[in-house]
Amino acid sequence: MSGSDDSPGDLPNIPPETPPTDASDMHTRADIRRIVASSSLGRQLRAARAKKQREQAEPVPARPTRRARRAGGVLPDVGALQARIDGLYAARGWCVFDFQRTVWAHLQQGRSGLLHAGTGSGKTLAVWLGALLRAAARPAPGLRVLWITPMRALAADTALTLGESARALGLDWDVGLRTGDTGAAERARQARALPQALVTTPESLTLLLSHDTAREQLGALCAVVVDEWHELIANKRGVQTQLALARLRQWNPALPVWGLSATLGNPDHAMQVLCGPGGERVAGEMVRPVKLDSLIPAHTERFPWAGHLGVKLLDAVLTELDASPSTLLFTNTRSQAELWYQALLAARPDWAGLIALHHGSLSRDVREWVEAGLKNGTLRAVVCTSSLDLGVDFLPVERVLQLGSPKGVARLMQRAGRSGHAPGRTPHATCVPGHGLELIDSAAARRAVAAGRIEPRHSPEAPVDVLVQHLVTLALAGGFDADALKAEIRTTHAYRALDDRTWDWAMDFVTRGGASLAAYPDYCKVERDGDGRHRVPRADIARRHRMQIGTITADSAVDVRWARGGKSGGKSGGNNAGQTIGASGVAALAGGRLGQVEESFIGRLKPGDCFLFAGRVLELVAVRDMQALVRAGNAARGTVPRWAGGRMPLSSELAQEIRALIALAARGEYPEPEMQALRPLLDLQRAWSALPRADELLIEVVQSREGHHAFFYPFSGRPVHAGLAALLAGRISRSRPITFSLSFNDYGFELLSATPINWAQEIAAGLLSGDALATDIEHCLNAAQLARRRFREVARVAGLTFQGYPGQGKSARQLQVSSELLFDVFSRHDPDNLLLQQAKQEALHDELDAERIADTLAAMRAARHCITRPPSMTPFAFPLLVARLRERLSSEQLSDRVARMVALLEKAAGT
Amino acid sequence: MLQLDIAGESMTLLAERALWWPAQSTLLIADAHFGKGVTFRARGVAVPSGTSDDTLDRLAALLDRTGASRVVFLGDLLHAREARQPALMATLAGLHAPAVEWVLVRGNHDAHAGVPAELGLTVVDEPWVLAPFALCHHPDTRTGHYVLAGHVHPALRVEAGGDRLRLPCFAFGPDVGLLPAFGSFTGHMTLAPDAGMRCFVVAADRVLEVPHASARRRGRA
Incomplete structure (x- = not known):
């Protein structure tokens, strides 16, 4: 029912306008089905099942959480423990880093702080051993160390790592795990007595706090560690963490809190948010050199201008994979991951079982299988999304390929850091451009890394939705x-x-x-x-609220399950997963679970439609009780889910570097190999239109069958362009009734109208004026309805929309409502509602970045305006034209607008 | 307002999202979902009040304007049991002039919500035949009669000239016609109509037929 319009979150399709794919691509698609049947996902699932059976047959003693008896928790005194730690280091041939000693000292003195360093530098041991030392000095029963981690997948590994080192030190300690995946038996055991250390997520911690036993359970803590704090600080889960910490500090004002973080642009802010005033900032000392380069296509002139699957580079990628024993291929979206996985399998059927797919929508068993394969080196390549950005190091991984633009400096560094952990290796990341302009992104990212320009991350300011949720939690x-x-x-x-x-x-x-x-x-x-x-x-x-707590980040998600007995022609390909993985028995037809997908995607499909998921073609059988029932599809190709992951905008740090590189190209300088390779494309851009210099604003005006297009290129990143497009369209539409269709990407934006606009005249009349900017932005924001989309998350966090769960009763179904409908109802009947205000504020600040809009607008005003009329869509314009990230802004009466559309349609239909 | 011949009867499509049958002086209303906001509030979801008032006002205005002697609700009159709140029921009952016959064709929500006696409704199970129509809540075909039904809350995506909107609609196929949801606080389901279906969108105060060409499905990569 929610059926939202195309949002910037949607992925660009490969449109018909894209330069035609060659015959080998067609071959690829035809082969997909045959290969899926023997796909490695099937093996992944079988292996996961086998593992599960093994575990059930003989409980693995290595897992502390499965031990029946709770450890006593008695620690040696501080001196003895320190001696054991020194002994452990000596036995393993490690040396204690200065920063580790510093953190130990701080923790023993009860100080909080932030430790930031690259991956694999010993951050975990620094805080964990420090926390143990502190606990040893203050003996007490119960839970002593709380370890908060942003990802469930990471939690299990962390618990193992901490438990192993505790055992190696001969300590009588349990390290427990409490996440959304923790089973009922372990929960019950924890309700009786918590372990000495608990690894958990912000959501699970908040859930613990929602019980009246919380103080009893968490009151004796002597240290809290927040792992990967840079992943949490800038979002609402980080705010949830802040609130939970405030509660813990109420019970224990001197509680030291330590954050672990990767390299950030603003570590002091990150520390202050976590620790309050007076924290200690400690930098890890190991600076590992990172190698960053690009896979440059041999013939850039035949390289596509837009689109997102760089299949043209498939051969080159295969060559790189051949050269390295183990490679991680990062994509920016889950759909790209699915597509690349298919393409690789089609090209190398013999790699079935040696390559795998990993993203957040897949079920946990599959993900764990892949991670195990990476650790022991049996997988030669894994296509993944940000789901593998974090986590324990995979020693065998030598190489990282970034498919598509890296989008951010910190992200690329983080991903590069997942490779080269074996002795004598350095991290090595190679960017694989999806289309021509993405080559500039890679060059820009390398220059930003070299210059140390890394994105800062800021805590959200007083979100009302999280506050409301917290109030109910504590009630x-x-x-x-x-x-x-x-x-x-x-x-x-x-x-x-x-x-x-x-x-x-x-x-x-x-x-x-x-x-x-x-x-x-x-x-x-x-x-x-x-x-x-x-x-x-x-x-x-109370029950609904507890269900709700875990949903701060989740888009409404639907379980993808096999329809029982419904796999048409299911003769091979790991289809017995249906009987093994968490058979539910909830709905009459539901079988094994494949993973989760956004409801908005499933909502667009009707039974019989096929889509790509978990590396196979699936046919939708039915949707019921928040479950999508599927069987193996017969179609040669399927729709790729439009996951929210596409919402990844270019960071402003990277955008600045890109602008600088284009300005250099305008002066005839091509300083990086990527820019050299891109020369033919840039020359074409110059010949048909222009390359803007540093002080120029390029505007291209083109007429097509669709209408009159105007392309602006401020190179300021997509959020700013979204705002500017709405602003300019809004200012023009105030003077006369007109409807604009807006499109924007990281390089610029497009305004498309049915009637022509004299842009020079509009600019002279104050189109780019800074007067009344705040009002105008707000006005245009309303019109463009960015807030309405933001309201989706706000309503969910505040408990207004309720995500159903399997087996829910009829009464819960009567509470289902789309956030869009709620937004309309609130706007009409309760316009002062602060949740509405917050949605507007978030749209203004996060989505549009009002400050940067003002700055960019000022720069556009000051620039020399270079208005060109290219004969055809230029290399810069093309990605915007096909992006399909369209917003609409109209000042026409609704009924007039529809009547005009109907007239157009009738004309087209010839009636 | 828009005149349309359906199964040989001249019908009026009203922009208030209702269907008017002048020959029988009958007003057809689907999916009013009265008291949906109340239901949400009673279960701890703070939806603003006023949505039912809005729906009530439209109903009052329609009764007044058409002078209908019969009103047929095609199911889902009340949203849930919690909707049977005294003030709301009193206002609704107040709109029911004694001379006017009110009929409710039972819908899925009505089964749970129940129908308060004070509304003076004649409650019937679907199909309720009023030749040539079979008046229903669920849009299943019925042999020998043209079905008018609700339940799906139909909406249509209109797309042309770079513009795009989603609007509630009437949709008439060869055997079944769908009415838009009457309630102010109701969601919609976007139809993917085939060539045999005529669709009429409600755009503010107008009802407009949308040619089939625009109803093509989007979003298929």
Whole structure:
């Protein structure tokens, strides 16, 4: 029911306008089905099943969480423990790094801080041993060390690593695991007694805090570690973490908190957000050299201008894979990962079983199988997404290929760091451009790394949705006193400036449903008891809320399952997965689980449609109870899911470097090999239009059957271009009724209208003016409805939309509503609702980046305007034309607008 | 407003998202979902109030304008049991003039919500035949009659000249016609109509037929 319009989140299709793919591509597609039947995913699933059976047959003693008896938790005294640590280092031939000693000292003295260093430099041991030393000095029963990690997949590995070192030190400690994957038996065991150390995620920690036993369980902590803090700081899960830490500090004001982080542009801010004032910043000392280069196509003139599957470079990629025993191929989206995996298998059928696919939508068993294969070196290549950005090091991996633009400097460094861990190796990442202009991205990323320009990450400011969620969470945990909680929440960085108005509104929202007393007479969520504490009175609300806590990041997700007995022609290809992996018995037809996919994607399919998932072609049989039932598809090719991963914008650091490189090219300088290779394309751009110099703004005006196009190239990154496109369209549409179709990418934006616009005249009349900019941005923002899309997440976090779960009763189904509909209802009946305001604010700040819009607009004003009328779509314009990331902005009456569209359609139909 | 011959009867498609049958002085309304907001609030989801008022106002205006002697609700009159809240029921009952016959064809939500006696409704199971039509909630074909139904909350994606919108619609196939959802607080399902289906979108105060060409499905990579 939510059926949103095309959003920038959608992936670009390979449009018909793309230069035609050659015959080998057609061959590829025809072969897909045959190869899928013997695909390595089948082997992956079988191996995962075998592993599971082995584990069930003989419980693996290495897993501390499976031991029946809880360890005693008694530690030797500090001196003895330090001696054991020194002994361990000596026995293994390690030397203690200075930064490790520094962190140990800080932790023993109860200080908090941030440790930032590249991967594989001993960060984990620095904080873990420090925490143990601190625990040894303060003997107490119960949970002592809490380890928060952003990814579930990482949690299991971390628990193993910590447990192993504790055993190596001869300590009587358990290291437990508590994530969304933790089974009921282990949960029950933890409810009786927690282990001495617990590895968990922000969501699971918040869930622990939602029980009234939380203080008892978490009150005796002596250290908290937040791993991969750079992954959390800039999002709402990071805010969730901040709030949870505030609660823990209430019980234990001197609790030291340590963050571990990769290289960041702003480590001081990161530390302050996590630790408050007075933290200690420690830098790891190992600076590993990183090799960054690009796979440069032999014939750039025949290289596609747009599109996203660089199949032209498939042969070159295969050559690289041949040269390295183990390679990680990173893509920016899950759909690209699926496509590349198919293409590689089609090209090298003999690699079935030796190459694998890894992304966040696949089921855990499959992911674990792939990770194990990477660790022991049995896999020669894995196509993956950011799902493998983090985690333990895979020693055999020698090489990283980045398929498509790296999009960010820090991301490329992080990914490069996943390779070259074996002794004597250096990390080596190679960018594989998806289309011509992406070569510039690679060159720009290398220059930014060399210059040390790395993206900063900032904490969100006082998100109301997370606040509302937190209030209900704490109301569940035995209730709260409003004034005390307000003070507690204000100790966090995100809410340090929380004003009374927002606080009162949030309290009203959870107790009465809104600020106006009369507005919500039937509302019931949190109630103030006779003793003045706020509690959740109803069990069904409590249950729904706990279901909701884990969904801060998740788009509404649908389980992909085999339709039982429905695999048409399912003779091979690992199809017995249906009976093995978590048979559910929930819905009559549901079989084994393949993974999850966004509801918005499944919503566009009808039964019988085919799509690519988990490396195979699947046919949709039915959708029920938040499950998509599938069977093996017969189609030669399927739709690729449009996962949200496509929403990855170019960072402004990288954008600046790109602008500089283009300006150099305009002066005839091509300083990097990528730029040399791109010369034919750049020459064409210059011949048909122009290459903008540093002080120039290029505007291209082209007429086509679609209408009148104007392309602007400020090279400021997609969020800014989205805002500028809406702003310019909005300013023009104020003076007359007109409808614009907007398109934008990292290099520029396009305004398409049915009628021509005299751009020189518009600019002279103040189109780029900085006057009334804030109002204009806000006005255009409303029109472009970015806020409406933002509201999706806000509504989910605040508990307005409820993600159903398998086996839900009818009553839950009656609460299903799309956030778009809610947005309309709120806008009309409760326009002052702070959640609406927040959605607008987020759109303004995160999606549009209003400050950078102002800066870019000023630069555009100051620049020399170079308006060209190219004979055809230029290399710069082409990606925008086919991007299909379209927004609409209109000042026409709705009925007039539709009547005009109907007239056009009738004309086209010849009626 | 738009006149259309359906199964030989002259019908009026109203921009208020209802169907008017002048010959029988009958107003057809599908999926009003009264009290949906109340239901959400009662279960701890803070949806603003006012949505039912909006739907009520439209119903009142339509009754007034058409002077209908019969109103047939094609199912899902109330959203859930919690919707049976006294003030709302009283207002709804107040719109029911004694001389006007109100009929409810039972829908899936009505089974759970129940139908309060004070509304003075005649409740029937589908299909309720009023020749040449079979009035239903679910859009299943019925031999011998043209089916008018609700349930799906149809909407259509209109796309032309670089512009695109999704609008609630009426959709008439060879055997079954679909009415848009009447309630203000209702979601929609986008139709993928075939050539044999005529679609009419509701755009603010107008009803417009959309030629079939525009209804092609998008998003297939």
